[in-house]
Amino acid sequence: MKKNNTFQEIAKQLLAAKSVLIYPHVNMDGDAMGSGTAMCRALRSLGKESYVLIEDDIARNLQFLDEGYCTRNQDVMENPEVSLCLDCGDMSRFPKRKDKFLEGKVTICIDHHRTSQPFCDFNYIDPGVAATGELIYQLLLAMDAPKDRQTANALFAAISTDTGNFQHSNTTKQSHMIVADLYDWGVEANMVSREIYNRVRLERIRIQNRALQNMEIFAGGQAAMAYVDGRMLLETGAGMDETEGTVDQLKSIDGVEIAVFVKSDWPMDRSEEPSAPWLALPEKVKISMRAKSWSNVAAIAEKLGGGGHIKAAGCTLNMPLKDALPLIKKEVEDALL
Amino acid sequence: MKKNNTFQEIAKQLLAAKSVLIYPHVNMDGDAMGSGTAMCRALRSLGKESYVLIEDDIARNLQFLDEGYCTRNQDVMENPEVSLCLDCGDMSRFPKRKDKFLEGKVTICIDHHRTSQPFCDFNYIDPGVAATGELIYQLLLAMDAPKDRQTANALFAAISTDTGNFQHSNTTKQSHMIVADLYDWGVEANMVSREIYNRVRLERIRIQNRALQNMEIFAGGQAAMAYVDGRMLLETGAGMDETEGTVDQLKSIDGVEIAVFVKSDWPMDRSEEPSAPWLALPEKVKISMRAKSWSNVAAIAEKLGGGGHIKAAGCTLNMPLKDALPLIKKEVEDALL
Numbered sequence: 097m098k099k100n101n102t103f104q105e106i107a108k109q110l111l112a113a114k115s116v117l118i119y120p121h122v123n124m125d126g127d128a129m130g131s132g133t134a135m136c137r138a139l140r141s142l143g144k145e146s147y148v149l150i151e152d153d154i155a156r157n158l159q160f161l162d163e164g165y166c167t168r169n170q171d172v173m174e175n176p177e178v179s180l181c182l183d184c185g186d187m188s189r190f191p192k193r194k195d196k197f198l199e200g201k202v203t204i205c206i207d208h209h210r211t212s213q214p215f216c217d218f219n220y221i222d223p224g225v226a227a228t229g230e231l232i233y234q235l236l237l238a239m240d241a242p243k244d245r246q247t248a249n250a251l252f253a254a255i256s257t258d259t260g261n262f263q264h265s266n267t268t269k270q271s272h273m274i275v276a277d278l279y280d281w282g283v284e285a286n287m288v289s290r291e292i293y294n295r296v297r298l299e300r301i302r303i304q305n306r307a308l309q310n311m312e313i314f315a316g317g318q319a320a321m322a323y324v325d326g327r328m329l330l331e332t333g334a335g336m337d338e339t340e341g342t343v344d345q346l347k348s349i350d351g352v353e354i355a356v357f358v359k360s361d362w363p364m365d366r367s368e369e370p371s372a373p374w375l376a377l378p379e380k381v382k383i384s385m386r387a388k389s390w391s392n393v394a395a396i397a398e399k400l401g402g403g404g405h406i407k408a409a410g411c412t413l414n415m416p417l418k419d420a421l422p423l424i425k426k427e428v429e430d431a432l433l
Numbered sequence: 434m435k436k437n438n439t440f441q442e443i444a445k446q447l448l449a450a451k452s453v454l455i456y457p458h459v460n461m462d463g464d465a466m467g468s469g470t471a472m473c474r475a476l477r478s479l480g481k482e483s484y485v486l487i488e489d490d491i492a493r494n495l496q497f498l499d500e501g502y503c504t505r506n507q508d509v510m511e512n513p514e515v516s517l518c519l520d521c522g523d524m525s526r527f528p529k530r531k532d533k534f535l536e537g538k539v540t541i542c543i544d545h546h547r548t549s550q551p552f553c554d555f556n557y558i559d560p561g562v563a564a565t566g567e568l569i570y571q572l573l574l575a576m577d578a579p580k581d582r583q584t585a586n587a588l589f590a591a592i593s594t595d596t597g598n599f600q601h602s603n604t605t606k607q608s609h610m611i612v613a614d615l616y617d618w619g620v621e622a623n624m625v626s627r628e629i630y631n632r633v634r635l636e637r638i639r640i641q642n643r644a645l646q647n648m649e650i651f652a653g654g655q656a657a658m659a660y661v662d663g664r665m666l667l668e669t670g671a672g673m674d675e676t677e678g679t680v681d682q683l684k685s686i687d688g689v690e691i692a693v694f695v696k697s698d699w700p701m702d703r704s705e706e707p708s709a710p711w712l713a714l715p716e717k718v719k720i721s722m723r724a725k726s727w728s729n730v731a732a733i734a735e736k737l738g739g740g741g742h743i744k745a746a747g748c749t750l751n752m753p754l755k756d757a758l759p760l761i762k763k764e765v766e767d768a769l770l
Binding site: 156157256261262263264265267268269270272273275276277279280285286289290293294295296297298301305308309311313317345347348349350351388389 | 493494593597598599600601602604605606607609610612613614616617622623626627630631632633634635638642645646648650654682684685686687688725726
């Protein structure tokens with residue numbers, strides 16, 4: 097198995113190259129986007145040709161970080177000397193760019209995921225850091241890259257999103273030390289936060305609102321459950337992905353130990369509608385569960401054929417929504433009472 | 434006018450005293466509660482008698498910080514040597530405790546509010562810091578107080594809440610440097626965050642949900658408005674204070690430049706109800722406005738007899754809700770279009 101390199105070894109490779117193509121994972125989050133654009137900007141400042149090569153859309157709340165760095169055009173650079181993948185530990189995380197990645201004369205991987213294994217010529221994988229952005233910061237120091245405001249903003253976006261604004265347990269002393277230093281670079285933390293959190297689609301507000309309207313509190317106030325069905329998506333214009341976060345809102349309720357969020361493409365009310373969009377889809381429900389402190393939702397998910405972690409687990413049930421809700425409710429009650 | 438002292442001068446006073454009574458402001462927020470309990474714990478660790486004297490209830494999501502420090506019993510200590518007020522710049526912020534405060538042989542004030550003026554024997558007022566907790570941290574260092582986990586948790590609660598989890602523009606390099614150091618004290622940032630944000634009253638979720646149901650988007654998507662009326666409070670069991678945060682949710686919508694939240698104790702539908710609770714109250718509406726980036730809501734508020742800051746302003750209108758909504762809508766449209 098390949099092993100980790102030092103920041104100095106990797107910096108040397110980057111400084112020696114004339115051209116570097118950067119590969120963040122698909123469905124970029126703040127860490128991938130912030131790390132990628134910070135590195136791209138630094139490389140260009142150092143006189144190199146560099147782009148962030150992507151294969152899908154940039155989330156609208158992260159587009160402010162793209163000052164001409166990102167492209168989906170694989171021909172933007174011919175034969176880049178270095179292929180650098182960020183925040184991903186294997187090539188399945190950039191499937192449509194895999195062949196292009198392997199064109200690089202040197203391949204480098206910088207990542208912080210626990211499951212990642214070194215697979216490139218040079219690797220720095222540290223699951224102990226909260227964000228890949230923290231590793232990029234160290235690497236930029238090793239490269240003696242310019243410490244400017246835009247780079248600081250991109251690194252702040254990376255670190256603040258992956259630490260849940262410094263609330264998650266992955267946050268370390270180093271996370272704060274790095275951000276403190278970014279203030280010397282001129283970071284605009286408030287601007288970055290506003291860009292990231294003040295571009296919520298109206299449809300997202302509407303679908304989460306609709307879900308909370310059917311919220312049920314049970315098990316003596318220890319459990320909260322809500323669902324989204326196909327008709328609610330149709331009526332609000334929201335995508336199912338925009339229901340993300342609803343389960344956390346259920347969990348935030350005082351006294352609630354287990355939060356359950358149920359998603360179904362089919363509607364609760366299955367009245368005949370020959371042209372309904374869900375008719376082409378299988379009738380099943382996806383269940384997400386969260387435990388606040390002492391309970392084990394992985395055990396509940398496993399009983400229902402699913403799995404996950406003690407505090408965050410899920411399962412899929414091949415049945416109509418109206419049958420799934422009482423079933424999951426009973427299992428949660430059994431676990432709590 | 435009295436001037437600021439040094440941390441060393443104030444530390445000397447505290448170290449020389451046998452008994453210190455601590456006065457946070459009424460309606461304690463995370464900064465007042467965190468600063469007060471951190472200081473109380475430190476003083477007790479140093480062998481002094483100390484309590485945090487309060488005059489109202491502790492918010493349920495901050496009660497975890499009270500490990501026997503807080504009391505409403507003004508007789509808990511007779512003739513305390515030092516009266517120390519925190520996070521408040523004048524005695525109107527602890528009105529029922531004013532006489533007791535003046536009993537202290539020495540009075541000290543530690544605060545970060547812009548409007549505060551030194552009024553005690555010893556003062557440290559710095560509007561440049563994000564939280565009083567940052568000043569307490571410096572003072573504890575000057576006192577050579579023990580650096581333990583519980584003190585760190587209290588200081589983290591103070592700093593993280595007053596900086597909006599390090600997103601507000603008051604956050605500085607020093608805020609992060611202090612929190613980095615608190616990791617060496619053993620801070621449990623994730624536990625503190627969970628306690629603070631995972632004790633939301635069900636009634637709060639319900640009233641905010643009800644308000645979003647009447648949300649109106651206008652001015653070509655640049656404005657969002659919602660209201661809460663007396664009937665919605667009655668039906669959900671929520672207090673009007675639990676609508677706090679709704680205006681920020683309206684502002685978070687992509688494309689929205691001005692968010693308007695309207696509060697009325699009287700209902701929109703004023704059908705005859707001889708026993709309705711609002712009949713004893715004046716019929717008026719309170720309007721809160723927020724600007725996202727370029728607009729000036731203070732100007733709108735001033736036109737309607739109110740005032741505030743450019744990005745956060747408000748006014749009160751002595752009219753029924755059904756008349757106030759179109760009026761405010763027109764003013765916002767005029768400002769945006």
